[in-house]
Amino acid sequence: MAPRGWGLVAAAACGGASPARNRTPSSAPTVIPALYNWTAGPTRFTLGESPEIVVAGARPLLSAPARLFAAEVKALTGVTPTVTTGTAYDALTGDIHLALDNPELPKDAYWLNVRGALTISGSSDTGVFHGTRTVGQLLGQSTTIPGGSSTDAPAYPERSFMLDVARKYYSIGFLKALIRELAWLKYNMLHLHLTDTQAYRIECDTHPAAVAEKHYSKAEMADLVS
Known part of the structure; x- marks a missing residue:
């Protein structure tokens, strides 16, 4: 389960210049x-x-x-x-x-x-x-x-981490542990790269033949973002 304020996205985020920060004593x-x-x-x-x-x-x-x-x-x-x-x-x-x-x-x-x-x-x-x-x-x-x-306060409104699960499958248990660890460090966005030429990792009713053997069901993903 993702912490409040979290999101899962399917597009990479781009970083900009660092905002001014006080020098911590x-x-x-x-x-x-x-x-x-x-x-x-x-x-x-x-x-x-x-x-x-x-x-x-x-x-x-x-x-x-x-x-x-x-x-x-x-x-x-x-x-x-x-x-x-x-x-x-x-x-x-x-x-x-x-x-x-x-x-x-x-x-x-x-x-x-x-x-x-x-x-x-x-x-x-x-x-x-x-x-x-x-x-x-x-x-x-x-x-x-x-x-x-x-x-x-955070330096950036979006603090993101991207994981390419298309090229390498990671279990739901691993993803939940990763979210907990990222939340510990005040990240608030996990970008899962679910599809690429190597594999299609999300359940698809319209094109089931395209889905990889190791993939995530809709229920698993709904639970992950709830």
Whole structure:
């Protein structure tokens, strides 16, 4: 299943000149891609022994990212967070707060505030999801994160990866794992090159004889993009 904001395309994307980016200070935590900016703060964050991921108010858009992030935190650290609802004041030391209270930010952007309790906020669930990718990478390095804050956003609106499955078949399981890995790095587009002279990899009712022995059914592709 593709993360929210993802797409599968059948045409290659072209890159342009890199937009101007702030030079991230050397004191900034190391993540991929690098944070857009970083302001160091006095209080570091240490993941609690029984932490809560506190979702601001009744925010159904954040429920799925919160549950996914909780499972990832457990896999990364061995610590099992509990997903709850509440305000920033309900997030205690060692907890993580997710909120949609930064309406001025672009859809893909998020604000990260690292102190006793860690906050990820944005204007959309996509931005908050990106913030959880950053924090997940940091927790994979250490359960303690240096104090500070960042307003982070992608350099490009489309961040694409192309895989030529016409020339070499890859299983649906591999494609799902690839999507998870790309999402971890804040990519948002996977281009599958499904057809070429070497093979036709997608189920076709009108010309079934053209379809390769190893191919993807319509149901598989629908599941992949759902």
